[in-house]
Amino acid sequence: MLLSIKNLHASINGKEILKGVNLEVNKGEVHAIMGPNGTGKSTLASVIAGRDVFDVTEGSVLYKGKNLLALPVEARASEGIFLGFQYPVEIPGVSMTNFMRTAVNEQRKYKGLDPLPAGEFLRLMEEKKKMVEITAKLANRSVNEGFSGGEKKKNEIFQMAMLEPTLSILDETDSGLDIDALRIVANGVNKLRSPENATVVITHYQRLLDYIVPDFVHVLFEGKIVKSGGKELALELEEKGYEWIKDAVI
Amino acid sequence: MATDNNNIINEVTNSEYKYGFVTDIEMDQAPMGLSEDTVRFISAKKNEPEFMLEFRLKAYRKWLEMEEPTWAHLHHPPINYQDIIFYAAPKPKKELASLDEVDPQLIETFNKLGISLEEQKKLSGVAVDAVIDSVSVKTTFTETLSKYGIIFCSFSEAVQNHPDLIKKYMGSVVPYSDNYFATLNSAVFSDGSFCFIPKGVRCPIELSTYFRINAANTGQFERTLIIAEEGAYVSYMEGCTAPQRDENQLHAAIVEIVALQDAEVKYSTVQNWYPGNKKGEGGIYNFVTKRGICKGSNSKISWTQVETGSAITWKYPSVILLGDNSVGEFYSVAVTNNYQQADTGSKMIHLGKNTKSTIISKGISAGFSENSYRGLVKISKNATNSRNYSQCDSLLMGDKCGAHTWPYIRTENSSSIVEHEATTSKISEDQLFYCQQRGISTESAIGLIVNGYAKEVLNKLPMEFAVEAQKLLSISLEGSVG
Ligand SMILES: Nc1ncnc2c1ncn2[C@@H]1O[C@H](COP(=O)(O)OP(=O)(O)OP(=O)(O)O)[C@@H](O)[C@H]1O
Ligand SMILES: [Mg+2]
Numbered sequence: 237m238l239l240s241i242k243n244l245h246a247s248i249n250g251k252e253i254l255k256g257v258n259l260e261v262n263k264g265e266v267h268a269i270m271g272p273n274g275t276g277k278s279t280l281a282s283v284i285a286g287r288d289v290f291d292v293t294e295g296s297v298l299y300k301g302k303n304l305l306a307l308p309v310e311a312r313a314s315e316g317i318f319l320g321f322q323y324p325v326e327i328p329g330v331s332m333t334n335f336m337r338t339a340v341n342e343q344r345k346y347k348g349l350d351p352l353p354a355g356e357f358l359r360l361m362e363e364k365k366k367m368v369e370i371t372a373k374l375a376n377r378s379v380n381e382g383f384s385g386g387e388k389k390k391n392e393i394f395q396m397a398m399l400e401p402t403l404s405i406l407d408e409t410d411s412g413l414d415i416d417a418l419r420i421v422a423n424g425v426n427k428l429r430s431p432e433n434a435t436v437v438i439t440h441y442q443r444l445l446d447y448i449v450p451d452f453v454h455v456l457f458e459g460k461i462v463k464s465g466g467k468e469l470a471l472e473l474e475e476k477g478y479e480w481i482k483d484a485v486i
Numbered sequence: 487m488a489t490d491n492n493n494i495i496n497e498v499t500n501s502e503y504k505y506g507f508v509t510d511i512e513m514d515q516a517p518m519g520l521s522e523d524t525v526r527f528i529s530a531k532k533n534e535p536e537f538m539l540e541f542r543l544k545a546y547r548k549w550l551e552m553e554e555p556t557w558a559h560l561h562h563p564p565i566n567y568q569d570i571i572f573y574a575a576p577k578p579k580k581e582l583a584s585l586d587e588v589d590p591q592l593i594e595t596f597n598k599l600g601i602s603l604e605e606q607k608k609l610s611g612v613a614v615d616a617v618i619d620s621v622s623v624k625t626t627f628t629e630t631l632s633k634y635g636i637i638f639c640s641f642s643e644a645v646q647n648h649p650d651l652i653k654k655y656m657g658s659v660v661p662y663s664d665n666y667f668a669t670l671n672s673a674v675f676s677d678g679s680f681c682f683i684p685k686g687v688r689c690p691i692e693l694s695t696y697f698r699i700n701a702a703n704t705g706q707f708e709r710t711l712i713i714a715e716e717g718a719y720v721s722y723m724e725g726c727t728a729p730q731r732d733e734n735q736l737h738a739a740i741v742e743i744v745a746l747q748d749a750e751v752k753y754s755t756v757q758n759w760y761p762g763n764k765k766g767e768g769g770i771y772n773f774v775t776k777r778g779i780c781k782g783s784n785s786k787i788s789w790t791q792v793e794t795g796s797a798i799t800w801k802y803p804s805v806i807l808l809g810d811n812s813v814g815e816f817y818s819v820a821v822t823n824n825y826q827q828a829d830t831g832s833k834m835i836h837l838g839k840n841t842k843s844t845i846i847s848k849g850i851s852a853g854f855s856e857n858s859y860r861g862l863v864k865i866s867k868n869a870t871n872s873r874n875y876s877q878c879d880s881l882l883m884g885d886k887c888g889a890h891t892w893p894y895i896r897t898e899n900s901s902s903i904v905e906h907e908a909t910t911s912k913i914s915e916d917q918l919f920y921c922q923q924r925g926i927s928t929e930s931a932i933g934l935i936v937n938g939y940a941k942e943v944l945n946k947l948p949m950e951f952a953v954e955a956q957k958l959l960s961i962s963l964e965g966s967v968g
Contacts, residue, residue: 285919285923286922286923287919289915308922309919309922309923310922310923310925310926310927310928313922313923313924313925314925318923319923321920321923324920325914325916325917325919325920326917327917327920327921327934327935327938328938328939329937329938329939329940329941329942330934330935330937330938334934335921335924335934338926338930338934339921339924339925339926342925342926342927342930343924343925346925378938395924399924399925
């Protein structure tokens with residue numbers, strides 16, 4: 237078991253957002269999480285990544301058998317958890333190269349490895365840029381600064397490729413992408429798939445799941461996973477919307 | 487838990503000064519306090535010609551009539567000028583001809599700071615005029631420089647060997663009566679650097695001086711004079727770190743720059759005087775008057791500063807744009823942490839036609855500190871078609887610090903354009919989380935974000951300085967997290 241979430245409750249400023257989430261993810265699997273706006277999908281991703289604005293009030297999260305909730309954000313990242321942000325953040329004046337080098341080397345330090353020599357690092361950058369079809373110019377610019385919506389999303393996948401995570405959580409990485417970009421992003425994700433890692437994609441659109449075929453689809457509704465199924469569930473949701481699930485739950 | 491994040495920022499910004507240590511060197515010092523006798527003692531000690539003593543005495547008498555300025559956004563206990571030793575010099579054992587003869591402890595001090603003279607000499611090609619406790623101990627590369635006719639030596643040496651140049655230029659940009667602290671300096675200045683680039687010469691190396699305060703209770707009164715004749719160019723770097731102290735130490739320096747026609751002077755500073763401890767005890771009081779004059783047409787003076795130290799900084803590097811088409815620039819990053827206070831900025835005085843000036847100021851405040859930008863852009867009646875662009879950004883870390891901006895603009899003709907932009911931002915929790923999620927520690931993340939924010943200014947520094955300055959920015963804001 238890679239990730240095991242049991243009865244997870246989380247709140248912000250005293251307002252409960254997650255109300256007992258249960259989720260199990262094994263290596264090699266792809267999970268899709270769907271659900272109406274504002275039901276807590278991004279919150280779940282943030283809590284797994286360790287964002288401290290959220291208070292975990294109940295429940296447990298085991299990752300590789302260890303208590304994930306005890307680890308600080310950067311340790312979780314170095315342990316292989318990657319979050320593709322729904323809204324990637326701009327960091328003015330910090331070049332992508334410098335940002336990635338810092339990230340790669342801090343993760344290596346965590347693992348007791350020496351920093352990657354500059355030449356090797358640059359070669360790695362080149363290789364991964366090609367994989368997600370990112371132009372050289374983008375990598376020389378400041379982190380996400382002035383990037384278009386689609387470029388920001390591609391840049392998330394580029395970072396994922398650089399960091400080679402064990403558990404990737406991609407929060408609406410497909411929204412705002414044109415058809416070509418969607419294909420590129422999905423191809424990137426598929427190329428990075430292996431029996432040793434797992435992917436959780438949060439999405440509103442069945443379209444993405446044509447490219448990244450999930451083993452499981454979950455519906456998060458009002459802070460809980462209320463329905464799980466195979467990839468057919470996504471098609472059903474596309475067709476019927478969420479009303480029938482609401483009706484079933486209430 | 488937004489407060490958690492503040493706590494992290496608090497922790498991160500609460501690190502102790504890393505360069506605190508004291509070197510034990512035999513001192514040769516003036517009696518405590520300030521009087522006409524002190525002034526005469528200093529002048530005699532330095533074996534100065536009559537005109538220097540007169541200059542000092544004139545300044546001293548003026549100073550007695552002046553009052554300490556109170557307009558800056560700074561708070562400190564009154565300075566007792568009778569409680570200060572105004573002159574201290576390491577006793578030279580003999581004439582110093584080579585590095586071997588320099589006090590080994592001194593060399594060790596430099597090594598601790600990572601500034602080995604030997605290394606500097608061999609590796610970087612930087613001529614170093616090391617000022618320890620007010621007296622220049624060692625000057626390197628003077629021979630190379632003298633081939634070009636460049637004079638780079640201590641101020642005292644210049645007084646002895648080039649009195650005509652000193653007479654002509656000293657006080658011509660910052661008059662002895664300029665302001666309280668400059669007048670004090672004019673009366674009691676101990677030493678400093680002198681640099682003269684003759685007509686048409688491009689100085690082939692970056693000139694640098696390391697200053698360091700070293701004696702307990704010793705005021706530090708440096709005086710620097712840089713002259714670039716017609717068509718000359720020089721890039722001058724000044725940097726300093728100081729040992730940890732309990733008492734406050736007064737520092738009132740003067741830097742004067744003269745650029746004649748077509749000349750260019752770049753003056754870069756990394757200032758890292760002891761800022762006091764976390765509680766705001768101790769630390770240097772840094773009252774500096776830096777001013778340059780673009781005397782000839784098409785001349786250019788730029789000030790670039792990275793200010794991370796001192797308990798109190800009072801400093802407004804300025805340019806008088808007298809020559810037509812002359813250019814003045816000011817690029818500054820000022821970091822204040824704990825209880826540090828900085829009131830800094832620039833003055834651009836446009837007198838000539840088609841003169842241009844740029845002010846880029848980046849303030850970073852953390853802890854309980856106060857960081858103020860104070861600037862004056864004055865465009866006089868005759869300075870037609872002149873331009874100024876000012877940008878003052880403030881970055882706040884935590885919610886207990888302050889950032890203030892006081893831009894003064896006076897325009898006396900309508901053909902000139904003055905633009906001013908100001909922003910205030912915080913290191914956002916989003917940015918920190920984004921970095922951390924990639925495996926970057928809070929400390930490194932703050933280092934990255936802050937250096938990114940200051941990049942525009944750091945880019946203006948000479949290579950040798952830029953790396954040091956980046957480290958310094960991170961160090962002054964880092965702490966022990968986790
Ligand atoms: N920082 C915050 N402060 C206050 N409320 C918040 C905060 N972050 C999220 N919430 C609230 O938590 C709820 C869940 O938000 P979340 O972003 O997890 O939804 P989502 O399922 O990802 O929605 P979407 O599909 O629109 O991305 C929303 O009601 C939101 O307003
Ligand atoms: Mg969301």
